[in-house]
Amino acid sequence: MPDHPSTPDPVPEPATGPATGSGSGPVRHTEPVHDRRETSRTSARSGREVLLTALRRRPGRGQTVAGVLLALLGFAAAVQVNAVNSDTPYAGTRRDDLVQLLQTLSAAQDRSSRQLAELRATRDSLVASTDQRAAALEEAQAQLEAVQVLAGTVGVAGPGVVITIDDPTDSVSSLELLNAIQELRDAGAEAIEINDTARVVAQTAVGDGTSLSDGRLTVGSETVTAPYVIEAIGNPDTLSAAVAFRGGLTDDVEVVGGTVTVDTPDEVRITSLAPEAETDFVQPST
Amino acid sequence: MIALLGLVVGVVAGLFFEPSVPVALQPYLPIAVVAALDATFGAFRALLDDIFDEKVFVVSFVSNVLVAGLIVYLGDQLGVGSQLSTGVVVVLGIRIFSNAAAIRRHLLHA
Incomplete structure (x- = not known):
């Protein structure tokens, strides 16, 4: 404010002139x-x-x-x-200002609820994808177990049959054994083991060993000797029927002088494992 | 002396009774208070100038308040109420400042 500090008491002050010019005391x-x-x-x-x-x-x-x-x-x-x-801070506010405040607040609320909806959608999609991943994981786990059973890399147990082939004359050959395996597979055996040592899987070959009729056969990389005990997991009735039908395994073995006993315990345990299958040449074709 | 007493009594009464402002008067009361303050400062300055007159004070006080209220009312009707109130407060504030400066010169010689 224009001021004259040095002059003690100037009478017609220009600074205060306008102030008194328009209607006050x-x-x-x-x-x-x-x-x-x-x-x-x-x-x-x-x-x-x-x-x-x-x-x-x-x-x-x-x-x-x-x-x-x-x-x-x-x-x-x-x-x-x-x-x-007072406690109500908007009591003395003008109506226009109140309207503006209200508009600002409702705009803010709109923004917030939009954000809320977006975040909810994000959360839902995340939950859904988590569920999907869990389901996929479960599926993969089930497939892994099925494939492990088929490949013979895990021990298995379940209902089935135990077939014992006694061969006192050492005349049972790989032919009869292979026949027995084929019959069991045909009847739906899911896992087969011979003499608690040789797991029969897709890659397993059955051979006669070094010489015929020495009571020794090869199943995969294992050598098995008589009596041959074949354990198979599957429907016990079907499996035992597959062994016993006319012209089947029992007849074949009895022709060459052996005997076949079929036992159906409540649980058959197969503990031997097939060697890990390694593939050098084969590739999945797309 | 009586004027000072009146001021004190008014403040005490306002604080003591704590009346609520009627809704119709709410936009006008602050402006009216500022206008009355302006009149009061003008009167005080006139007193120090040795030209104080009670009649002038009363008239200027009342007319200041009325004119300020009228301006605010007009502004509200025209839709520029808040801006016009701001303008009135600015003008009255300037006048209060210049009156206060004159009063200061009288009392402090500075």
């Missing part, structure tokens, strides 16, 4: 002031003296009116301050 006195101020300056009443005089002045009607007005002012100011500081 001293306005009407602006014109008469000049003359009186010129004289009052000679009488040299300072502001403090005037103030003290005013404070000591005897109460009159005008003073009372001024006091009432000031009381009104103080009352209104206190009320307004209270209203602004």
